[in-house]
Structure formats: structure tokens, C-alpha cells
Amino acid sequence: xxxxxxxxxxxxxxxxxxxxxxxxxxxxxxxxxxxxxxxxxxxxxxxxxxxxxxxxxxxxxxxxxxxxxxxxxxxxxxxxxxxxxxxxxxxxxxxxxxxxxxxxxxxxxxxxxxxxxxxxxxxxxxxxxxxxxxxxxxxxxxxxxxxxxxxxxxxxxxxxxxxxxxxxxxxxxxxxxxxxxxxxxxxxxxxxxxxxxxxxxxxxxxxxxxxxxxxxxxxxxxxxxxxxxxxxxxxxxxxxxxxxxxxxxxxxxxxxxxxxxxxxxxxxxxxxxxxxxxxxxxxxxxxxxxxxxxxxxxxxxxxxxxxxxxxxxxxxxxxxxxxxxxxxxxxxxxxxxxxxxxxxxxxxxxxxxxxxxxxxxxxxxxxxxxxxxxxxxxxx
Amino acid sequence: xxxxxxxxxxxxxxxxxxxxxxxxxxxxxxxxxxxxxxxxxxxxxxxxxxxxxxxxxxxxxxxxxxxxxxxxxxxxxxxxxxxxxxxxxxxxxxxxxxxxxxxxxxxxxxxxxxxxxxxxxxxxxxxxxxxxxxxxxxxxxxxxxxxxxxxxxxxxxxxxxxxxxxxxxxxxxxxxxxxxxxxxxxxxxxxxxxxxxxxxxxxxxxxxxxxxxxxxxxxxxxxxxxxxxxxxxxxxxxxxxxxxxxxxxxxxxxxxxxxxxxxxxxxxxxxxxxxxxxxxxxxxxxxxxxxxxxxxxxxxxxxxxxxxxxxxxxxxxxxxxxxxxxxxxxxxxxxxxxxxx
Ligand SMILES: Cc1cc2nc3c(=O)[nH]c(=O)nc-3n(C[C@H](O)[C@H](O)[C@H](O)COP(=O)(O)OP(=O)(O)OC[C@H]3O[C@@H](n4cnc5c(N)ncnc54)[C@H](O)[C@@H]3O)c2cc1C
Numbered sequence: 001x002x003x004x005x006x007x008x009x010x011x012x013x014x015x016x017x018x019x020x021x022x023x024x025x026x027x028x029x030x031x032x033x034x035x036x037x038x039x040x041x042x043x044x045x046x047x048x049x050x051x052x053x054x055x056x057x058x059x060x061x062x063x064x065x066x067x068x069x070x071x072x073x074x075x076x077x078x079x080x081x082x083x084x085x086x087x088x089x090x091x092x093x094x095x096x097x098x099x100x101x102x103x104x105x106x107x108x109x110x111x112x113x114x115x116x117x118x119x120x121x122x123x124x125x126x127x128x129x130x131x132x133x134x135x136x137x138x139x140x141x142x143x144x145x146x147x148x149x150x151x152x153x154x155x156x157x158x159x160x161x162x163x164x165x166x167x168x169x170x171x172x173x174x175x176x177x178x179x180x181x182x183x184x185x186x187x188x189x190x191x192x193x194x195x196x197x198x199x200x201x202x203x204x205x206x207x208x209x210x211x212x213x214x215x216x217x218x219x220x221x222x223x224x225x226x227x228x229x230x231x232x233x234x235x236x237x238x239x240x241x242x243x244x245x246x247x248x249x250x251x252x253x254x255x256x257x258x259x260x261x262x263x264x265x266x267x268x269x270x271x272x273x274x275x276x277x278x279x280x281x282x283x284x285x286x287x288x289x290x291x292x293x294x295x296x297x298x299x300x301x302x303x304x305x306x307x308x309x310x311x312x313x314x315x316x317x318x319x320x321x322x323x324x325x326x327x328x329x330x331x332x333x334x335x336x337x338x339x340x341x342x343x344x345x346x347x348x349x350x351x352x353x354x355x356x357x358x359x360x361x362x363x364x365x366x367x368x369x370x371x372x373x374x375x376x377x378x379x380x
Numbered sequence: 381x382x383x384x385x386x387x388x389x390x391x392x393x394x395x396x397x398x399x400x401x402x403x404x405x406x407x408x409x410x411x412x413x414x415x416x417x418x419x420x421x422x423x424x425x426x427x428x429x430x431x432x433x434x435x436x437x438x439x440x441x442x443x444x445x446x447x448x449x450x451x452x453x454x455x456x457x458x459x460x461x462x463x464x465x466x467x468x469x470x471x472x473x474x475x476x477x478x479x480x481x482x483x484x485x486x487x488x489x490x491x492x493x494x495x496x497x498x499x500x501x502x503x504x505x506x507x508x509x510x511x512x513x514x515x516x517x518x519x520x521x522x523x524x525x526x527x528x529x530x531x532x533x534x535x536x537x538x539x540x541x542x543x544x545x546x547x548x549x550x551x552x553x554x555x556x557x558x559x560x561x562x563x564x565x566x567x568x569x570x571x572x573x574x575x576x577x578x579x580x581x582x583x584x585x586x587x588x589x590x591x592x593x594x595x596x597x598x599x600x601x602x603x604x605x606x607x608x609x610x611x612x613x614x615x616x617x618x619x620x621x622x623x624x625x626x627x628x629x630x631x632x633x634x635x636x637x638x639x640x641x642x643x644x645x646x647x648x649x650x651x652x653x654x655x656x657x658x659x660x661x662x663x664x665x666x667x668x669x670x671x672x673x674x675x676x677x678x679x680x681x682x683x684x685x686x687x688x689x690x691x692x693x694x695x696x697x698x699x700x701x702x703x704x705x706x707x708x709x710x711x712x713x714x715x716x717x718x719x720x721x
Contacts, residue, residue, distance in 0.1 A: 001449065001626040002384040003648075004634075009382045066382050077644055245645060252643045255716075265719045270712040271705055277642045277715060278624075278656045284645055285623040286616075292385045306616045363609070370608035373615050374588050379605040 003288075006064065012055075013070050019046055020078040032081040033334060033347070036195075036203030037159055039084030039117060047071075047085070048114025057112055058093040058236055058294070065295030069288060072242040079249035083202075084117045084156055086241040091118040091164055093236045095183065098221035098229060106217075107162065107183065116161035119186070121151040121207060122230070128153075129364050131166070132175045132227060136209060138167035138182065145219075147182070147190075147212040153358070155204040157193045160186050164233075165209075166226055179226030184218045200351035237359070239304035240291040244283050244311035246355065247318040250348045251276055253341030254322040263325065272321045279314035286310055302372050305365035312355035312362065319345075319352040385623065391453045394446075398454050401430060402461035408686040411462045411539075417532065418539040419510045420464045424485070427465050433485030436471050441478045448567065448629040452574040456622070459578020459665075462693055466490065466507040466541065468575050472568035473515050476555060477524065482513060488529075491568045492516025492545065493701045495558070500548035506700050508543035509533035515555075515564055518547035522560040526551040538696015539689075566654045569701070570628050573657035576697055577621045580661070580668035583690045584614040587672030594677070601675070610671045617664035624660055628653035642715050655711045662698030669694040 005013065023043040032038050047053050055063040056071045068089070075082040092111040095103055110116035127133045136149025147167055157163065163186050170178035190212035196204045221229035251273065258264040264273075286307040293300035323330040326340035334343035356362040370376045387395065405426055414420045427433065436451050437443020446454075455468050466488055473489035474482060481487040490511030492502035496518040505514055509532055515524045527550025533543035588611060591602030601607055631638050632650035639648045647653060669691040673680035680687050701707060713719075 001386070001388075001623075001630055003627050003630050004382065006382040064382055248643075248645045255643070264716070267705075267709055270716065270719075271708045274708040274712045274715065275659075277645075277647075278660050280642075280645050281627075281647055281653075281656060282620040282624055282660060285627060286620055288383060289385050289619070289623060292383050295383075306619060309613070310616045310620060366609040366612040367605070369612040369615060370605075374608070374611055376588070376592065376608050376611070377600055377603040379603060379608050 005066070005070070009064050009066060009070060012052075012063065012067055013074060015050070016052070016071055016074045017078075019043070019050070019052075020074060020080060022046075024078050024080040028081065029079065030334070033201050036197070036201055037084070037156070038081040038202055039156065039159065040081045041114075043080060043082075044085050044088075044114035046114070048112060053085075053089060053114055054112040057089055057096070060093065060096050060108070060112070066288075066291055069240040069291030072240065073245060073284065073287070076242040076245045077248045082242055084159070085114075086237075086243075087120060087156065088116065088118045090233060090236045090241060091120075091162070091183070094164075094229065094233050095220065098232060099183075100217075102217060103183070103220070110161065117156055117159055118162040118164060118183075119154050119157040119160035119205075120233075121154045121157075121163055121165040123151065123153045125150065125152045125206075129361060131230075132179065134166055134168060134179070136165070136167050138169050138180055140169075141213075144213050144215055145182070147209045147214070149209050151207045151209075153196070153204050154193070154207040155202070157186065157205040157207050158195065158203070162186065163191070164220065166230065169226075170224055173224065176227045178224055179230075180223050181220045181226040181229040182214060182218045183220045184212075184214050188212055188214060198354070200354055201347070234304075234360075235299050235301060237304070239300075239307040239311075240287055240294065243355065243359070244287040244307055245280060246348070246352070247276060247280050247283075247315040250315070250318055250322060250341070250344055251280070253344040254326070257326070257329070257341045257345070261329075269325055272325065276314070276318040276321070279317065283307070283311035283314050302368065305360070305368040306373075308360065309362050309365045309369070312352075315348075315355060316352045319348040323349045385626075387453065388449075391450060394450055394453045395457060397430075398432075398457035399460065401426075402457055402463050406461045406463035406465075408462065408689060411464045411689060412686075414464045415539040416535045417509060417541055418464050419466065419541045423463060424465045424488070427467060428485035432467060433470055434474070434483035437474050437478065437483045442480060442483050443474075448570060448633050449626065451571060452625050452629045455571040455574035456578040456581070456625075459575030459697075460582045462579065462582070462689060464539075466510065468571045469507040469511070469568065472564055472571050473513070475564050475567045476515060476522070476560065477513065479513070487512040487526075489513040489515065490545070491564055492547070493565065493568060496547040500546055502545045502547055504534070504542045504700065505545045507541055508545045509541035511545075514545045514547075515561070516547060517558045517561045520558045522555045522558055522564075523547055524553045524555060525549070536696060538693045538700070540693075540696050540700065542700070562651065566632060566651045569658040570625065570632065570654040572697055572701075573621070573625045573628070573654070573661040576658075576661035576665040576694065577618060577625055579690055579694050579697070580614065580618045580621065580665040583665070583668040583672040583687065583694070584611070584618060586687050586690070587611055587614070587668075587675050590672075590676050601677075607675055610675065614664075614668045614671065617660075617667060621657065621661040621664040624653065625657040628657045640715055649714075652711060652714050655707060655714075658698075658701070659704055659708055659711070662694075662704060665694035665698060
């Protein structure tokens with residue numbers, strides 16, 4: 001095995017690091033926690049302006065395919081708000097793969113320039129893990145489609161330009177077969193957005209669709225092929241667009257506080273810290289493996305499940321012990337005097353639970369590993 | 381392209397050769413037959429025929445010149461088969477030893493993983509019961525001692541050929557300062573980590589095969605989700621441990637002055653990675669054998685079933701260096717600097 005990055009990739013990484021140093025300021029972190037929007041437009045624009053987004057976009061960019069992993073890993077380790085960028089780039093890759101020429105021309109440039117975000121409408125109030133059972137309907141009416149229904153957890157809908165929307169188009173087909181994916185502008189008449197506040201500061205949304213009318217130009221990946229489009233989306237995500245090293249900035253923040261407060265000399269703290277450093281290293285190696293498989297032309301769906309199960313639980317362990325070890329200081333929030341890790345210790349304890357829920361829960365991922373990797377019978 | 385996380389064609393053939401060799405020559409019954417000593421001379425003689433004892437030694441000394449990246453592949457196959465041969469210890473010891481009979485495997489070398497006490501005794505040396513040569517630290521020196529192996533030792537959890545050995549009696553050579561020994565210990569940690577990954581992998585295979593066969597309530601027990609989820613964690617820990625072990629080998633083979641930048645998760649320091657791999661792989665092996673044994677139900681507790689042999693060795697091989705807290709605190713000093721005063 002070879003764990004080294006080529007000189008070009010090292011140069012690319014260093015460029016990201018210098019952008020991060022300039023753009024990921026404490027003010028940006030503050031803003032994400034006050035607005036509940038985990039996105040930094042100025043950072044996206046800079047990455048777009050320098051051609052980095054195009055270069056890193058799978059299937060589109062001319063860079064080393066490992067660069068997408070490198071970019072998101074750097075952003076995550078720096079604590080940058082990159083969630084919006086991750087979704088947008090993933091959808092750009094899907095449009096590039098499955099979209100018509102007209103869709104590619106209309107949609108991709110707005111994303112890789114860093115200007116437009118995309119929100120994802122798959123989950124509904126009654127269907128999350130069992131997302132193939134969703135009920136939001138799209139019905140053909142002449143040349144148009146008429147969409148009615150509602151979605152839950154449509155994160156970034158309040159700021160996104162584009163919406164990717166999973167609908168049911170055929171009631172007679174089996175549940176996975178009668179789905180169609182649309183991609184449409186968020187300002188299409190008939191869409192309503194209501195905020196949903198969360199434990200982790202992030203504000204997500206419930207969205208409603210009342211007689212939303214679009215033409216065939218909004219169908220992404222073909223009528224009744226929505227599940228295939230979903231699979232493509234997940235394959236591009238493959239656990240390499242961040243979300244696997246969230247413990248790294250936490251450990252850094254905690255360490256600074258612990259050193260300053262004499263807590264870091266204690267052997268229990270040092271042992272726990274060492275264990276978490278090992279976990280973070282393993283998490284990044286598993287992520288790198290997915291990236292490497294994808295870069296070699298494979299589909300690391302299963303490896304993505306493995307990475308996610310390990311990485312989110314490693315982060316949750318780190319969050320649990322850093323808060324406990326900080327004692328009362330681990331209860332104090334951002335900007336409060338004496339807050340452990342400048343408030344990140346408290347914040348991560350509120351943020352970490354979501355990581356084993358969204359984007360496929362840990363149970364769904366374990367089902368996947370048990371069935372597809374271990375070859376165990378479908379569970380009961 | 382950067383990064384290649386697959387086995388090289390060479391490593392693939394090494395894995396195939398050794399997995400094939402051990403599954404033919406050393407099914408678990410072989411390990412069972414030589415308990416409690418944990419050493420099979422006939423099997424070692426066959427290992428010699430393969431040229432394995434000197435694989436990692438320099439070609440100019442008659443060795444095979446294999447990289448650590450290749451040796452971890454071998455060590456994993458030793459773990460997978462729990463073959464009762466001291467190949468891991470021997471390969472680690474040979475990072476500083478060039479004697480022809482050691483490279484040929486006619487004499488066996490052991491690593492005294494903890495320094496000698498004031499009386500010059502290395503206690504509980506892994507492979508100490510059967511080794512002709514022991515390398516370790518005595519005072520502030522790295523020494524090698526050649527003396528007759530006791531061929532017996534204390535009965536122990538892992539059925540390992542442990543014995544106390546003297547650092548002063550026998551033909552003793554001083555190789556240099558104690559710091560010289562670090563290379564040997566790094567290599568020992570690395571190869572032991574790989575062997576523990578092998579144990580974990582074999583335990584997973586045993587458990588998965590068992591739950592597919594065993595039926596209760598009219599269905600395979602492997603169709604129960606509680607059982608599935610307990611097993612689903614194993615390939616994750618195994619793959620993680622394997623990647624970390626290979627990264628440590630890569631760093632020890634290729635990187636000088638590696639990074640210890642844990643705050644950015646940028647670690648390429650070989651010695652730190654070897655210790656990380658040992659700690660992680662030990663946990664993986666312990667978890668895999670725990671769960672696999674548990675999902676065998678009562679039969680897992682029966683001596684007749686093989687999983688108990690893996691269960692004991694997972695603990696034996698991972699605790700023989702020291703308790704994991706002590707190991708991780710030493711690593712903490714390397715990562716974060718030591719505590720003042
Ligand atoms: C902050 C946040 C942001 C999100 N953003 C988006 C977004 O942008 N777009 C979007 O479409 N969705 C989004 N989601 C939705 C997310 O993907 C779902 O929450 C997730 O898929 C789980 O679905 P659910 O909440 O309906 O839980 P449920 O599916 O009801 O699950 C409840 C519990 O049952 C367990 N469970 C369910 N099925 C099984 C099974 N087969 N075996 C074992 N256990 C099972 C689950 O693991 C879970 O613990 C977001 C969610 C959150 C919290």
C-alpha cells in the first residue's frame with residue numbers, strides 16, 4: 001500500500017489550507033451558529049473562483065480523483081461550514097452523470113462557480129429510513145408535471161437555489177420502481193419553506209409542494225428511474241465529502257483548554273485523548289479507502305457504510321468523554337467565560353447525535369454490512 | 381495517482397502463499413495439539429523450507445530483503461491460523477541480528493519486549509521458552525544473549541511459549557545503547573498488530589459461518605438483527621486495523637522524520653503509528669473474539685470448539701507487552717510531549 005500524496009495533490013491541499021486560513025475565521029463560525037445555516041458563501045466563491053470546485057467535482061474535474069476527499073477532509077478538520085458545498089458538489093456530479101446536455105449547461109456552472117446551493121428533498125415526515133415509500137406525488141398534465149406533497153428535513157431550503165426532489169410517479173409499480181427525481185429552482189411557484197430548529201443549532205426545514213408545475217426539463221435521470229438516481233447520489237457521497245473527521249477540531253479545541261487548565265497532565269485524560277487520536281486516524285484511513293476505490297472507478301457503497309458507522313461513533317465517543325472530562329466547564333456555551341474548548345465541547349455534545357441519524361442511520365448501515373459484506377440472511 | 385490502498389501484486393502472492401501454507405499445514409488442530417507450550421518444531425521446520433525466517437533480512441546476509449509492508453502480510457496470516465510458530469517474534473528480532481543460523485531459521489530469536497530487571501532477568505519473554513537467542517535491553521544497553529532454551533515455561537492464557545530469560549548468562553553481545561532496541565520493538569509492535577488483525581479476521585469468519593448454520597426458532601441465528609449488528613462491527617474494526625497496520629509499515633519503510641501533527645490528523649511517524657496499530661488491533665481482536673464466542677452460544681464456551689483458542693490468544697498476544705493503559709500513555713508522550721515534572 002502507498003499512503004503518499006503526489007506532489008500535485010500536496011500542492012492542491014496546501015492551496016486549500018491557505019484558503020481555509022484566510023476564510024475560516026471565528027466570525028464565520030459564529031455566523032453559522034447564529035443563523036443555523038452551515039455554509040460560507042465567501043468560501044464557496046473563492047473555491048469556485050480558483051477553479052477548485054470544478055477540479056474536485058467527480059467526473060467533471062481534471063484533477064486527481066483523490067482531491068475531492070482531500071478538499072472536504074481539510075475543510076472538516078479546519079471546522080469550516082462545508083455542508084452546503086458538499087451537497088451542491090455531489091448534485092453537480094449527479095447532474096453531470098445523469099443529466100441532459102441542457103440540464104448540465106443550465107445547472108452545473110452555477111454550482112461550480114460557488115454561487116448556487118442545492119437542497120435535498122427525499123425524507124418525509126412519515127418516511128426516513130424507508131425512503132423508497134415516500135408519498136409526494138408528481139402527476140403528468142399535458143407537457144407538465146404537477147407536484148403535490150411535503151418533505152421533512154429539507155436542509156438548506158431557506159438558502160438554496162436548486163432543489164432535488166424525490167416523488168412518486170407511478171402508484172402501480174413496486175415501491176422502488178415508481179419514483180422519479182426532479183431538479184428544479186427553489187423559486188418555482190407553489191413551494192413553501194418552514195424552519196425546523198434542532199438541538200445542534202442547525203436550522204433545517206419542512207417544505208410543502210402545492211401544485212408545483214415543471215416541465216420534462218426538471219426530470220433528472222428519467223421517469224420512474226428515481227431510485228437509480230438516488231443510488232447515484234449516494235455513490236457520489238460515499239462518505240468522502242466530510243462527516244468522518246468531526247472529532248479532529250473538537251480534540252484540538254479541548255486540548256487547548258485542557259492544557260491551560262492543568263487537566264491535560266492527568267493520565268486518564270491523556271489515555272482518552274490518545275485513543276481518540278487513534279480513532280480519528282482510523283476514520284480517515286477508512287474514508288481514504290472509499291475515496292481510493294471511487295478514484296479507481298469502483299462504487300464504495302459498502303465501504304462507505306463501514307466508514308460512516310465507525311467514524312460517527314468515534315466522534316460521539318470523543319464528544320462524550322471530552323464533555324465529561326471538562327466537568328462544569330463542558331456545559332458552558334460559546335462566548336461564556338471559562339467554557340471548555342471555547343464552547344465547542346458543549347456544542348459538539350449537541351451536534352454529535354445527529355451524525356448517526358442523517359444520511360442513513362447506523363442501524364441501516366449495519367444492515368447493509370451484515371447483508372452485503374457478511375452475507376447474512378435478510379434480518380428479522 | 382496518489383494513494384494506493386490495495387495490496388501490491390507481490391503482497392497478494394505472499395498472502396496467497398502463506399494463507400495456503402498455514403491452512404494446509406496448520407489448521408487449528410495443530411495449535412491445539414501443542415498446547416500448552418505453543419510451539420511445533422515440525423511446523424517450524426516447514427516454515428524454514430519456505431524461507432520465511434530470513435524473509436526480512438538483507439539479501440547480502442542471505443535474507444529475502446522483504447519490506448515491512450510484505451512482512452505485515454505474513455504476520456496477518458500467522459494470526460489468522462494461530463500457527464504455533466514464533467515467526468512474528470523471530471522476524472522482529474532479526475531487524476538487528478544477522479547471524480546466518482538465525483536467518484536460516486536453524487536458531488530461533490526472541491524479543492524481550494520489556495527491559496531486564498536489576499538482576500538481569502527478562503521476565504515472561506514471548507517465545508522465550510523456545511528461543512536460542514534473545515534480544516532486549518539490560519540497563520542502558522541493547523544486548524543479545526545466546527543460551528539454551530528451557531523448552532518449557534509458565535502455563536498461560538494464550539498458550540504462548542513464555543519464559544524468563546537471563547540477559548547476562550550465556551554468550552552475551554552488547555549491540556549498542558538502549559535506544560537501538562527501539563527499532564526492534566517498533567517492528568515487534570507492528571507485526572504483532574498485524575497478527576492480531578489476523579486473529580480478529582479468523583474469529584469473524586468462524587462466527588459468521590456458525591450463525592449461518594445454527595438454527596433456532598426455525599431460522600438461522602444469523603438472521604436475527606441483534607446478532608447481525610454485533611457481527612457487522614467486526615469487518616469495520618478489522619479493515620481499520622489492517623489499514624492502520626499497513627500505514628505504519630509504509631511509514632517505517634519510507635518516512636524519516638514523519639509528522640506527529642495529531643491536531644490536524646496528519647501522522648506519518650512510523651513508531652507512533654506502530655503503537656497506534658498495536659492498540660487498535662488488540663481491541664479489534666478482543667472484540668471480534670468476544671462477539672464470535674458469544675454468538676456460538678454455549679458451544680463457544682466448550683473447549684471442543686476452536687473459537688476459545690482465538691479468544692485466549694487475542695488477549696495473550698495483546699497483553700504480553702504491557703497493559704494497554706501504560707502503552708497508550710507512552711504513546712501520549714510521543715504525541716503530545718511528556719508531562720513536566
Ligand atoms: C438535522 C437533519 C438534517 C437532515 N437533512 C436532510 C436533508 O437535507 N434531506 C433529506 O432528505 N433528509 C434529511 N434528513 C433526514 C434523515 O436522512 C433521516 O432523519 C434519516 O434517514 C432517518 O429517518 P427518520 O428520521 O425518519 O428515522 P426512522 O427511519 O423513523 O428511524 C427511527 C429509528 O429506527 C431505526 N430503524 C429504522 N429502520 C430500521 C431497520 N430497518 N432496522 C433497524 N433499525 C431501524 C433507525 O435507525 C432509528 O434509530 C435530515 C435529518 C436531520 C436530523
